[in-house]
Amino acid sequence: MKKTLNAKAFPLLTVCVMLLLPVFCACTSSTDLETQVSGKWQRTQGDGIVDINLSATPKTVVLDGQSYTAEIEGVDKGTYTVKVKVQPTSGDAEIWSLSQKWNDNGSSFKLAFRHNGTTETLVPAGKS
Template sequence: MKYRDLRYFCLALAFALCMAFVGCSGGSGNKLADISGIWKSGNDGTMIEINLAGEQNFLKIGDKTVEATAKNVQNDIISLDMKADNGQTEKWTLMQVWDDNGSTFSLAFSHNGTKDKLTLIKKL
């Protein structure tokens, strides 16, 4: 009887540890996939495709595609290095802004003093 109780306890403990690991694994890869999608600019309505979870990472702003590299992902802030037309690297920042109930988010975007709020149109 004691062996069976110990076995059930070990199985329950293993299950609980697996669930805790899965629930706490919000790595940067998931964050980049979460924000990858088609977004709409709040400033001028421009459509912006963000693809940071694929093999080729980029932002497509209107009809212009810009190569992107996620440099730092902490909490809800993603720092990007973007390749400018002149070949220089520029720093851009995306921040997830969660709604009151924490189920959906918009993106706050900043670059060289420009700020914008992006609204999700479609996930990739």
């Protein structure tokens, strides 16, 4: 005798599939995080463009007109975060992080950019 799905189980199963689908899509993406965060980004507070190039050599981050050589320290696909080590012109090397913050439907993201003890939100240049 075959059992049919319980009417209460179907909505739960549907919700689980909907929640897990973006995770599976992100894991199978052919573009790595370093490439996804690379490009020109507009600050949401204040003026200025942050130019991130982690997909080619030399890897750089240009912030406030100052170019920093960047070395990838780690990539966390679970939190959509790339950590880079930069060497300021004076002082010790610093670890900066770039985390993707996806919108509700998973079609686009902003960046949470943590550097110099601050966090700011970046959006693709031209879309602020």
